[in-house]
Amino acid sequence: MGNSKIKVVVIGCGGISRAWLIPALKEKDIEIAGLVDIRRNAAEEKANEFKLKNVFIGTEYREAIKKIKPDAIFNCTTPEAHYETTMFALKYGCHVLVEKPLADSMKRAKEMVEEAEKRSKILAVIQNRRYYNYIRGVQKFLSAKKIGNLTTVNSEFYIGAHFGGFRDQMEHVLLVDMAIHTFDMARFLTGSDPVSVYCHEWNPHGSWYTHGASAHAIFEMTGGIVYTYLGSWCSEGINTTWAGNWRFIGEKGSAIWNGMEKFEAQKVTGRTGFIRKTRQLKISFPERKENSEGHYGLIREFIHCIKTGNKPMTMASDNIKSLAMVFGAIESARLKKQVKIKWE
Ligand SMILES: NC(=O)c1ccc[n+]([C@@H]2O[C@H](COP(=O)([O-])OP(=O)(O)OC[C@H]3O[C@@H](n4cnc5c(N)ncnc54)[C@H](O)[C@@H]3O)[C@@H](O)[C@H]2O)c1
CATH class of the missing domain: 3.40.50.720 (NAD(P)-binding Rossmann-like Domain)
Structure with a gap:
């Protein structure tokens, strides 16, 4: 080219x-x-x-x-x-x-x-959150095992979004149209893939969507990690960020993150006592450059890959695992039981 x-x-x-x-x-x-x-x-x-x-x-x-x-x-x-x-x-x-x-x-x-x-x-997906510096910073922090191997991850997504348009009538609107972002983040941040899921999906009283504006899902991930998702697209007030609130628990400490710049991590240092002593850990986020995050970063990488023959991070062949979390959650909610997650 x-x-x-x-x-x-x-x-x-x-x-x-x-x-x-x-x-x-x-x-x-x-x-x-x-x-x-x-x-x-x-x-x-x-x-x-x-x-x-x-x-x-x-x-x-x-x-x-x-x-x-x-x-x-x-x-x-x-x-x-x-x-x-x-x-x-x-x-x-x-x-x-x-x-x-x-x-x-x-x-x-x-x-x-x-x-x-x-x-x-190349068939790639706009999973734009992977191209935000805050998310990359947290991914780097966790993959350096600063709080040890991850065991437990929770995320909360609460936004009262009044879009109008196709979403109002869409089936499983939260899981299909929005949770895919959070599920893909969970895979990116933990470096793990889904194994099984138990999900409860519902449309709360007062919802302005026709179907499935709220869901709670518990995923077993590879490496023994348990990832829990709580989400609603019709919760008015006290909204989370679009990336959601997160808690990460590792074998040696914990971290909380608001999806943006607020991040706090503590590593255990004490060896005795009922509650062991901890020390605060720092995170360094990559420098934010104008016109480089989200759609910018992904579109640039896609074009670069067409020219060089490389593959973007969000190739559909990998992204299908995040989609499998969505359809696994839907299947679980339908059957009202835990289901295995498959993508092949
Ligand atoms: N990455 C993100 O953060 C993000 C944010 C919003 C929406 N989205 C996604 O973007 C997509 C579109 O969402 P939107 O909010 O722009 O919806 P929209 O309804 O505003 O726009 C979609 C457009 O596609 C057109 N369209 C549908 N079928 C077509 C066809 N066969 N040929 C040509 N045009 C066709 C419609 O007429 C409409 O104008 C969805 O998949 C949505 O999930 C992603």
Whole structure:
């Protein structure tokens, strides 16, 4: 690919597409060649907002891909459209970066991963939290075993989010559309993979969603780690950050984190006494650089990987394990029992 620009078609020009177009238009290696949305006015609005002249605007992604022959697709469609749009793009020889969640079922996700592998194309997922410096700092701290091997991890996500749109009617809205971020963070932060889950999912009284705005799930992870998730998308007041509140317990100490800059860790130093003495540990977060976190970092890495043949951190072949946590939790809630988590 050398110095040539990567030609990109954006499919789905709704709410999140701004978070893609802002960084993409700052990248010298990207040419936005087309904007597609089944709602033509959504594609036109984005073209106007970002002053994109001479780009293809349309409602049919198949037509756009055949006509433009892009190197890559930025897939910002709603979850149920990820499968058909991604499969078509892969078959036409495009690399695909798709919004989370990878797919709306495990069967579809597996087919997408297989298709990408068959065509030797990159299929990666916007799991943007992995590209935030605070999260990277905590991951580095934990992987250095400063509080020893992890045994127990808890996270809490409480945000009263009034989106309107597709989420209001979506089944398992918290687990499918949001918990995927937190579950993927749990894998990233602990360096472990899911083994089994017990989940209780419900829609609390007063919820403005149709289905599943709250869930509690207990995961067994590899390495004997137990990870507990508590979440709600309809809890008004005292919201957590989007990354959530976390507690990490290791064999030699504990840490708490608010998902942003507030982090506290204590390592045990005493050898006697009812409660052993501890000392405070410091964390150093990587320097925050402008235009480098979240979608910026991921989009840049995706383009770099197309050019160099490397693989991004959020390859679908790995991200499918985070998706398996979502569908495992849904299955457990349905059966009202603990289930094994599988992705192969
Ligand atoms: N990474 C994040 O932090 C983050 C944040 C918000 C949303 N998202 C994800 O982004 C995706 C889109 O969410 P949104 O909030 O932008 O939704 P949205 O409804 O605002 O936009 C989605 C757009 O896709 C279009 N679309 C649907 N099917 C299509 C098809 N077959 N061809 C062309 N266009 C099609 C719709 O018309 C709509 O304009 C979802 O998967 C969501 O989970 C991710």
